[in-house]
Amino acid sequence: xxxxxxxxxxxxxxxxxxxxxxxxxxxxxxxxxxxxxxxxxxxxxxxxxxxxxxxxxxxxxxxxxxxxxxxxxxxxxxxxxxxxxxxxxxxxxxxxxxxxxxxxxxxxxxxxxxx
Amino acid sequence: xxxxxxxxxxxxxxxxxxxxxxxxxxxxxxxxxxxxxxxxxxxxxxxxxxxxxxxxxxxxxxxxxxxxxxxxxxxxxxxxxxxxxxxxxxxxxxxxxxxxxxxxxxxxxxxx
Numbered sequence: 001x002x003x004x005x006x007x008x009x010x011x012x013x014x015x016x017x018x019x020x021x022x023x024x025x026x027x028x029x030x031x032x033x034x035x036x037x038x039x040x041x042x043x044x045x046x047x048x049x050x051x052x053x054x055x056x057x058x059x060x061x062x063x064x065x066x067x068x069x070x071x072x073x074x075x076x077x078x079x080x081x082x083x084x085x086x087x088x089x090x091x092x093x094x095x096x097x098x099x100x101x102x103x104x105x106x107x108x109x110x111x112x113x114x115x
Numbered sequence: 116x117x118x119x120x121x122x123x124x125x126x127x128x129x130x131x132x133x134x135x136x137x138x139x140x141x142x143x144x145x146x147x148x149x150x151x152x153x154x155x156x157x158x159x160x161x162x163x164x165x166x167x168x169x170x171x172x173x174x175x176x177x178x179x180x181x182x183x184x185x186x187x188x189x190x191x192x193x194x195x196x197x198x199x200x201x202x203x204x205x206x207x208x209x210x211x212x213x214x215x216x217x218x219x220x221x222x223x224x225x226x227x
Contacts, residue, residue, distance in 0.1 A: 042220060
C-alpha cells in the first residue's frame with residue numbers, strides 16, 4: 001500500500017547550517033506530495049507542496065523537489081534559524097479509489113537548531 | 116483562505132467521563148473533514164473522516180465516535196473516556212485542488 005518514510009530524528013544543527021530531511025514514498029498513480037511543519041503546541045501548517053514529477057515546492061527558504069525516479073521528496077534549507085526548530089512531516093495524497101482527499105503522513109522528524 | 120477553529124484548547128477529564136470536542140471551518144464549503152490524534156512525541160493517526168453531512172468513516176476501532184451535523188461542523192465524542200484516549204486531537208479540512216489539508220490549532224486532552 002501507499003506509505004511515507006522519513007529519516008529518524010531528532011536532527012540537531014547549529015544556526016546557519018544546511019538542512020536536509022529525507023523523505024521517500026511508495027505510491028500507486030501520481031500523488032501530490034507535501035511538507036508540513038508543526039511548532040510546539042500547535043497544529044500543522046502546510047509548508048510546501050509539489051503536484052507532479054520534477055516540480056519544486058518552495059516557501060520560507062525551504063525547498064523540495066518531486067523525484068519520481070527515486071520516489072523522494074527531500075526537504076532542504078540553505079541556512080537554518082533557531083525559529084525553524086519544529087517537527088516536520090512529509091505526506092502524500094492517497095489517490096486510490098475510495099480514498100480521495102486522505103493524506104498519508106510520515107512519522108515526523110524533529111529539528112532542533114541551536115544558536 | 117479557510118480557517119479552522121477547535122475548542123476547547125485544553126481539557127483534563129477523569130476516566131469514564133464523556134467527551135465532546137468541536138471543530139468548525141470558515142472560508143470554504145462542502146469540505147472533507149478529518150480528525151487525527153497525535154500521541155506525545157509521535158506521528159499522526161487518522162481517526163475519522165467525513166465527505167459530507169452525516170457521512171462518517173472510521174479508520175480504526177476505538178472508544179471514540181464522530182458526527183457531522185452541519186457542513187462545516189465536525190464533532191468528536193466519547194461516552195466513557197479511557198486513559199489511552201489522552202493525546203493531542205487535530206481537526207483538518209481539505210478544499211484544495213491537490214488535497215492539501217489545513218489544520219486547526221488542536222485540543223490537548225489529558226485523561227486522569
